[in-house]
Amino acid sequence: GEDVEQSLFLSVREGDSSVINCTYTDSSSTYLYWYKQEPGAGLQLLTYIFSNMDMKQDQRLTVLLNKKDKHLSLRIADTQTGDSAIYFCAESSNQAGTALIFGKGTTLSVSS
């Protein structure tokens, strides 16, 4: 079945870049997502990438996709303390009636 794996923790210093990695198994995945969850809150959609793209950049966020290796990464440039949160990688097909499959989330801790 489908599976999405992430490392559980990442700790960085303020101002450094953070790279959160994710691997997935479903080769039919069409969309790959990154969500941010702050304590006690719901999931905030950060960005997503279509499977025929290699890279997507949005301000401080850069998403890299290696479809051959089924590897997705999220790079946060100039990481701030406000970026401390749990980051979830998710994958899905391009059907509105299909749920996203999530990884277990990576807790990013940013120290000043």
Added chain:
Amino acid sequence: GAVVSQHPSRVICKSGTSVKIECRSLDFQATTMFWYRQFPKKSLMLMATSNEGSKATYEQGVEKDKFLINHASLTLSTLTVTSAHPEDSSFYICSARLGLHGTEAFFGQGTRLTVV
């Protein structure tokens, strides 16, 4: 942008009572909505897929008689936890995908259920 609103954000109930959680798509119609449960170690478990005008599709291991889902309109899905027990205490999150191909998936704020 598209918003999914969930209510209530927090609820405390006694064992044996039922609790209803609402999930609304505020500026778009959602034929399908999804209900997730988030466990303490963060993982999000898909509980069921809510389909407007028809029965929900439950994931394996999820009791449909315990977690009643109703999707009576294109903007509202409800999850009712019936005869709640302390082990039902959790964070429940709903989601809806925008558009025909569901490119963007949005989530509600979540509901923290505590059963005492």
